[in-house]
Amino acid sequence: MISTAGRGLVLDENLLFEKSQPGRVGYSITGLDVPEVFPESRLIREEIESFPELSEVDVVRHYTRLSTWNYGVDSGFYPLGSCTMKYNPKVNEAAARFPGFADIHPQTPELLNQGALELMYNLQRDLEEVSGFPAMTLQPAAGAQGEFAGMLMIRAWHEANGQKRHKVIIPDTAHGTNPASAALCGYEVITVASDGVLSKEAVAAVMDDDVAALMVTNPNTLGLFESDIRAICELVHERGGLVYADGANLNALMGISRPGDIGIDVMHFNLHKTFSTPHGGGGPGSGPVGVVEKLEPFLPVPVVIKDDDVYKLEYNRPKSIGRLKSFYGHFSILVRAYSYILSMGGEGLKRATELAVLNANYIRARLEGEYDLPNKQRSLHEVVFSEDSLQNDCHTLDVAKRLIDYGYHPPTIYFPLVVHGALMIEPTETESKQMIDEFCDALLAIAEEAKTAPELLKQAPVRAKVKRLDEATAARKPILRWSQE
Amino acid sequence: MRYLPHTEVDVQQMLAQIGVSNIDELFSGVPEDCRLKRPLDLPAAKSEAETLGFLRGLSEQNTKTSDWDSFLGGGAYNHFIPSVIDQLVSRSEFYTAYTPYQPEISQGTLQAIFEFQTLICQLTGMDVANASMYDGASACAEAVLLTIRAGKKRNKVLLSQALPPQYRETVATYCRYLQVNLVDVPLQDGVTDQAALKELLDDQVASVVVGYPNYFGQIEDLAAISELTHASGSRLVAAVAEPLALALYKSPGDLGADVVVGEGQSFGVPLSYGGPGIGFFAVRKKDMRVLPGRLVGETIDQDGQRGFVLTLATREQHIRREKATSNICSNQGMCILMVSIYLALHGKQGLRQLAQVNYAKATYAKEKIAQLDGFAVPFSGESFNEFVITCSESVASLKTRLEQQGILAGISLGRDYSGLEDGLLICVTEQNSREQIDRLVVALAGGEA
Numbered sequence: 001m002i003s004t005a006g007r008g009l010v011l012d013e014n015l016l017f018e019k020s021q022p023g024r025v026g027y028s029i030t031g032l033d034v035p036e037v038f039p040e041s042r043l044i045r046e047e048i049e050s051f052p053e054l055s056e057v058d059v060v061r062h063y064t065r066l067s068t069w070n071y072g073v074d075s076g077f078y079p080l081g082s083c084t085m086k087y088n089p090k091v092n093e094a095a096a097r098f099p100g101f102a103d104i105h106p107q108t109p110e111l112l113n114q115g116a117l118e119l120m121y122n123l124q125r126d127l128e129e130v131s132g133f134p135a136m137t138l139q140p141a142a143g144a145q146g147e148f149a150g151m152l153m154i155r156a157w158h159e160a161n162g163q164k165r166h167k168v169i170i171p172d173t174a175h176g177t178n179p180a181s182a183a184l185c186g187y188e189v190i191t192v193a194s195d196g197v198l199s200k201e202a203v204a205a206v207m208d209d210d211v212a213a214l215m216v217t218n219p220n221t222l223g224l225f226e227s228d229i230r231a232i233c234e235l236v237h238e239r240g241g242l243v244y245a246d247g248a249n250l251n252a253l254m255g256i257s258r259p260g261d262i263g264i265d266v267m268h269f270n271l272h273k274t275f276s277t278p279h280g281g282g283g284p285g286s287g288p289v290g291v292v293e294k295l296e297p298f299l300p301v302p303v304v305i306k307d308d309d310v311y312k313l314e315y316n317r318p319k320s321i322g323r324l325k326s327f328y329g330h331f332s333i334l335v336r337a338y339s340y341i342l343s344m345g346g347e348g349l350k351r352a353t354e355l356a357v358l359n360a361n362y363i364r365a366r367l368e369g370e371y372d373l374p375n376k377q378r379s380l381h382e383v384v385f386s387e388d389s390l391q392n393d394c395h396t397l398d399v400a401k402r403l404i405d406y407g408y409h410p411p412t413i414y415f416p417l418v419v420h421g422a423l424m425i426e427p428t429e430t431e432s433k434q435m436i437d438e439f440c441d442a443l444l445a446i447a448e449e450a451k452t453a454p455e456l457l458k459q460a461p462v463r464a465k466v467k468r469l470d471e472a473t474a475a476r477k478p479i480l481r482w483s484q485e
Numbered sequence: 486m487r488y489l490p491h492t493e494v495d496v497q498q499m500l501a502q503i504g505v506s507n508i509d510e511l512f513s514g515v516p517e518d519c520r521l522k523r524p525l526d527l528p529a530a531k532s533e534a535e536t537l538g539f540l541r542g543l544s545e546q547n548t549k550t551s552d553w554d555s556f557l558g559g560g561a562y563n564h565f566i567p568s569v570i571d572q573l574v575s576r577s578e579f580y581t582a583y584t585p586y587q588p589e590i591s592q593g594t595l596q597a598i599f600e601f602q603t604l605i606c607q608l609t610g611m612d613v614a615n616a617s618m619y620d621g622a623s624a625c626a627e628a629v630l631l632t633i634r635a636g637k638k639r640n641k642v643l644l645s646q647a648l649p650p651q652y653r654e655t656v657a658t659y660c661r662y663l664q665v666n667l668v669d670v671p672l673q674d675g676v677t678d679q680a681a682l683k684e685l686l687d688d689q690v691a692s693v694v695v696g697y698p699n700y701f702g703q704i705e706d707l708a709a710i711s712e713l714t715h716a717s718g719s720r721l722v723a724a725v726a727e728p729l730a731l732a733l734y735k736s737p738g739d740l741g742a743d744v745v746v747g748e749g750q751s752f753g754v755p756l757s758y759g760g761p762g763i764g765f766f767a768v769r770k771k772d773m774r775v776l777p778g779r780l781v782g783e784t785i786d787q788d789g790q791r792g793f794v795l796t797l798a799t800r801e802q803h804i805r806r807e808k809a810t811s812n813i814c815s816n817q818g819m820c821i822l823m824v825s826i827y828l829a830l831h832g833k834q835g836l837r838q839l840a841q842v843n844y845a846k847a848t849y850a851k852e853k854i855a856q857l858d859g860f861a862v863p864f865s866g867e868s869f870n871e872f873v874i875t876c877s878e879s880v881a882s883l884k885t886r887l888e889q890q891g892i893l894a895g896i897s898l899g900r901d902y903s904g905l906e907d908g909l910l911i912c913v914t915e916q917n918s919r920e921q922i923d924r925l926v927v928a929l930a931g932g933e934a
Binding site: 016017025029030032037038040047048050053054059066070072086089095098101103105109114119130132142155177182184186224225262276284300323324325326338349358361364365366378380409429430431432466468469473474480 | 486488489490491495496498499500502503504505508511512513514515516518519520521524525526527528529530531533535536537539540541542543544545546547548549550551555557558559560561563567569571572573575576577578579580581582583584585586587588589590591592593594596597598599600602603604606607608612613614616617619620621622623649651652654655657658659661662663664704731732733734735736739748755756757758759760761762763773779780781782783784785786787788790792793794796797798799801802803804805806807808809811812813814815816817818819820821822825826828829830831832833834835836837838839841842844845846848849867884888893896915918919922
């Protein structure tokens with residue numbers, strides 16, 4: 001029998017503000033050991049209106065209950081395509097909490113934080129080895145900021161060469177961040193259609209001397225390796241452009257292929273995807289960027305360097321694009337990623353890639369007969385089905401919601417945009433054959449339900465904390481905060 | 486490897502189902518000339534014990550604020566973190582979840598964000614807050630971009646020189662290729678010079694950006710600055726690097742700010758060498774639809790039950806692509822929880838009391854140091870938990886001298902401010918006992934503490 005989500009006691013919980021009781025406290029502050037003084041009264045605010053007043057127990061119970069309404073990788077299978085929801089190892093969490101990492105101030109003199117700088121330096125070297133780039137910045141706060149940093153470096157390089165180029169080519173399968181990041185650098189976006197993979201001809205048709213760069217995701221969001229990539233890079237380079245790679249899907253390539261070796265000039269990593277750091281319910285991410293030699297002078301400041309066995313933060317870099325945020329990056333996320341690399345080793349990283357690809361292909365093999373697969377080329381770490389084989393007016397959204405009743409987090413849906421009703425499944429390497437079999441059984445059962453009992457899909461989910469939510473009203477009449485009525 | 490569950494039998498069965506004979510065949514889509522022909526040159530895998538041992542070794546080469554007398558602030562603040570926070574954020578239903586794209590199984594994250602948005606509105610005195618940005622500096626840069634978008638062809642932005650230097654640098658990076666004219670507003674007695682501001686304001690100015698408190702810990706006269714700014718039809722952006730001050734001082738919203746951004750690290754987020762922090766971003770209702778970042782809204786489900794969803798997504802990159810209000814695609818989910826739990830625990834009374842403790846301790850230290858020979862407090866105005874001192878001794882030698890006594894005395898101002906080569910920025914929080922402060926004063930004066 002196919003397992004479904006079971007029953008359990010789901011506890012309701014009001015908002016913090018609704019639970020608040022005047023005079024209740026959840027803190028203890030050490031008594032004042034200096035004379036009590038107050039600022040001038042004209043500067044002082046009234047009490048913060050409607051701010052919560054709760055005991056420690058209230059707060060603990062509140063967030064514990066909220067947590068039970070969530071679904072995480074630790075709860076179960078989370079095949080969210082393009083997001084690489086692999087297991088988040090606990091040793092990483094332990095390491096990030098070492099007092100010597102958690103309690104260090106960013107303005108401490110460099111000589112007094114050599115361990116932190118050494119860790120960053122080592123991580124840079126390791127990411128360089130995985131990606132094939134000779135230089136790296138760890139500063140970007142997330143993948144999207146990494147894209148921004150990379151595109152800024154591309155523009156700064158062109159301008160340093162006396163070139164004013166205005167356009168960036170982006171395939172239609174790209175993440176939305178790509179065009180948004182290019183626009184933030186003042187570029188006009190030229191969208192190019194791809195037929196599964198990007199062809200050299202398609203790029204040649206739009207490539208001219210006003211194109212600063214091509215942004216490409218490899219493997220792309222259909223899970224396909226861009227097989228013309230070398231020729232495409234050469235073409236772009238011949239016309240004086242650079243090639244940016246979105247490294248969101250690097251989990252498919254570790255130890256197999258290195259973007260820096262095949263003509264890519266800049267690439268960001270998503271440490272929260274490939275390198276197992278937690279997604280945290282939306283962040284913080286971490287988006288290091290690797291670059292080829294000629295872009296190294298443009299890296300954001302500061303850069304971690306090693307000089308006579310002393311690790312330093314280097315600021316004196318006249319060609320740098322500048323600073324992207326305060327301090328040096330999401331350090332505690334960097335600790336987690338480094339911990340992962342230490343635990344996996346070079347062979348382990350390659351094995352992770354192999355098993356991620358094996359898992360995705362296994363899902364494809366199990367579902368291909370029942371779900372429509374628009375792109376038949378050999379896919380890597382993820383597989384994208386369309387909704388075209390679903391019966392009785394059932395759609396991708398209905399399948400996704402029904403999967404919740406079976407106890408799974410749904411795949412990414414309606415992305416990439418080039419697939420009709422896309423159902424984008426990325427299992428990652430940390431799921432077992434047994435888990436994947438159960439998931440495939442559930443999806444096959446749902447396809448059958450679409451034929452025989454479509455209302456089960458239309459009504460789903462029925463086993464979650466809430467039923468389908470009215471998103472249209474939420475957007476039309478936005479209620480974005482609690483307020484006292 | 487313990488994270489990889491496949492047995493050899495599993496692998497063989499899966500390959501058979503796929504119809505290939507080995508894993509290499511699965512990579513047939515990767516052309517030969519794109520292959521790496523050697524193993525990755527990385528160390529062999531370590532056991533969990535080895536990994537922890539190695540990382541602990543690195544961590545022990547660092548200087549912990551818990552072991553030293555630290556008076557460092559400057560955008561990252563050493564506040565006490567209640568034990569509750571790490572216990573709760575360690576619930577992996579929170580931290581191993583993704584962005585709440587499937588609201589039915591993400592109500593925990595969504596309600597927590599909705600509460601966070603509310604807490605930020607209450608604290609800043611604003612109408613609408615988003616689900617957070619990377620940090621205070623990048624939030625400040627995004628605020629500048631918002632005012633350009635909303636500013637109807639105005640392309641000049643006035644940045645107070647007392648805005649934290651890292652914020653100013655980040656704004657410059659974000660505006661690098663966007664034809665925004667960034668102009669510095671000079672200082673007078675450690676705060677934004679209002680006469681100079683008045684001179685600089687014209688009908689091309691989209692916004693004025695001021696720190697509150699500013700980099701020197703000074704409380705700017707936001708009401709007056711707001712009046713000047715609005716008189717020229719510009720927006721006022723208040724950037725708050727130390728939000729604990731907002732529990733004590735009038736809120737920027739109350740004083741007329743149009744956008745309030747800042748850094749939430751003070752509220753329960755570990756220092757972690759400067760990251761991750763959490764940027765907050767709040768606006769008036771009129772700017773709701775040009776906000777960057779995620780927003781959570783209240784709605785109901787099919788049964789009429791209250792629930793929460795991501796909303797107004799048509800502003801965002803996954804829908805609008807190059808026309809989005811920002812390229813941001815994450816929020817600091819884990820840090821939102823830390824901040825919200827911290828604020829919920831401290832609440833109305835505790836946050837105020839804590840701010841007063843910070844103010845009293847910093848004032849005590851400031852007055853003591855002002856009395857020392859060879860030291861001065863150059864700015865006369867109100868300061869919160871940070872203040873500037875100047876010294877006749879070289880700042881570098883002074884800092885080294887104090888480091889030898891286990892004291893991190895403060896941040897040199899010379900690199901960012903010409904004219905303040907003799908300046909040191911000192912931060913005092915509830916973590917600094919009177920004993921520590923007294924030791925600092927003795928050490929500054931040249932004594933052995």
